[in-house]
Amino acid sequence: MPHSGRPDVLYVVHRTPYPPDKGDRIRAFNVLRYLSRRAAVHLAFLADEPVPEATTAALGRYCERVAAAPLGGSRWLRAAWSLARGRTITEGAFASPLLASIVRGWGEETRFTACLASASSVASYLRLPELCGAPAVVDLVDVDSQKWFDYAAASRPPSAWIYQTEGRRLRRLEQSLAGWARAVTVVSDAEAELFSRVCPSSKAHVIPLGVDLEYFRPTDAAGGEAGCVFVGALDYRPNVDAACWFCQEAWPEIHRRRPETRLRLVGRRPSAAVRRLAATPGVEVVGQVPDVRPYLSSAAVAVNPLRIARGLQNKVLEAMAMGKAVVASPQALAGLRQRDKAPALCATSTAEWVEIVGNLLDQPEQRRRLGAEGRRFVETHHNWDVCLSPFDSLLGLAAGGAAGARDPAISVPEGRA
Known part of the structure; x- marks a missing residue:
């Protein structure tokens, strides 16, 4: 597919990255926008709700191609089956034959410079044989296994047992990343320190969250501040x-x-x-x-x-x-x-x-x-461009953008729920 000779990057996202109105969507969308100035981005994502045409169109402005894979109503049955088979709830909940088929097809057609996963829950898609040879980066954001251990500590049986089991199994998955991923990224120094304890043989790179400084800026409240x-x-x-x-x-x-x-x-x-x-x-x-x-x-x-x-x-x-x-x-x-x-x-x-x-x-x-x-x-x-700049070297991209880069100055929807 022609794209002015820019490097091809596959970005696999665990949830529809638009509109950027909640935590994981905010990070994924800003990563996409950042990468679009440096590479031809091929975006494949899971969708747990219908994807409006306007959303696909908005994402398409940043991408070489876009594909959504609906998770469907059997998601939690797959999650339970995954747990029963000795794997994680997370792997089952984010398993999608359709997404795997999309990634395989793209891998056969395109030689990717690098591949990026937005979470551990979709890291396995980067290991499909059609992507062999493409360096993989997994954006853990958080060491998610610790969240499940925290849930277990704050819960009673039987929920505590399930949470503890998920934490142990997910931790093994996180530890396995060091064996095949080029890099693992997290959102803070505290998470990087935790990852170093979880996986002493590997280092996590810190890529902090930014904030949209144009959208969120001081204003004078009409009725004054209160409460x-x-x-x-x-x-x-x-x-x-x-x-x-x-x-x-x-x-x-x-x-x-x-x-x-x-x-x-x-x-x-x-x-x-x-x-x-x-x-x-x-x-x-x-x-x-x-x-x-x-x-x-x-x-x-x-x-x-x-x-x-x-x-x-x-x-x-x-x-x-x-x-x-x-x-x-x-x-x-x-x-x-x-x-x-x-x-x-x-x-x-x-x-x-x-x-x-x-x-x-x-x-x-x-x-x-x-x-x-x-x-x-x-x-x-917490300026986004500064925060995300480590992706340049991790994904093998030219810093500061490339010739033919897409215009990133596309308005973000004003609604932030």
Whole structure:
């Protein structure tokens, strides 16, 4: 396929990478956009929901070719069967004969300079014989096995047993990557250190998350700043746990001292447990919105009380990019670059949350100072182009783009749920 002589890169993604409105989609889309300036990208992805034509068209602007493989309704049957056969739930849930067929066909037609997988769950597609000889890079993002161990520690049997089993098996899969992948990448120094303990014979390369500094930028709220906001997918277990803990443990005292203060929970598909939080005085469960920026802009404080967290949190970066004062748990801040210099306040105990959030609500000048410092911090340390630049050498691409590169200045949809 003609493409001005640029190198061909296969990018296999575990989920539809558009619109960039949640964690894994945000990273995958920005990786795609970055690579499109340096290579002819062949994008194949799994889809757990129908893919609108507009989505395919938007992705096609960055790609040499695009193909989606629907997972279908038997996904969780395959996951259970995989578990019963001694493999991981993850491998079964992301197994797709159609995706394998697409990759095989492309491998027969195209000699790829390199191949990239967006997660361990799709790494196996890079081992198909038709891709033999093409260097493979696996973007783990997080050492996902640890997430399952964390789930096990926070659960009761029989769920804890299943989570523990998945963690052990997924860890073996992660350890096996060193035997065949050119490189493994993760999102933070903390994840790289964990990977070095999991797989002492291999090194993980750190490619941090960035933030869209044009989209998320400070604005003046029409009605002024007030209250707190928590943003995140409200059907995702770590976010559900964080919202419930904060509303039950820390928020009642914050609200008792300042009865006029409101906490808004913003994000897609609130679980039943999250919806019940609307009965808590001062808590508003907003749910899914087309654009989170007005909710961030109007809040005085952005809170992120995650207790189960891996890697780096987009919601922290986005709030800082908008010039918001951020209070977060140690887990939510662990993935930041230059963590010791990050202008975000850390709270661990209930008492710390109550005091730190309360003080910020009462001190607008301190909020503004923290917000301005946060914006400068992400501009310096979490610019996407800077963050993703290690892919140039790992994938064998020319730094700074190539002749015939696609124009990356394509508008990203304004809705961020």
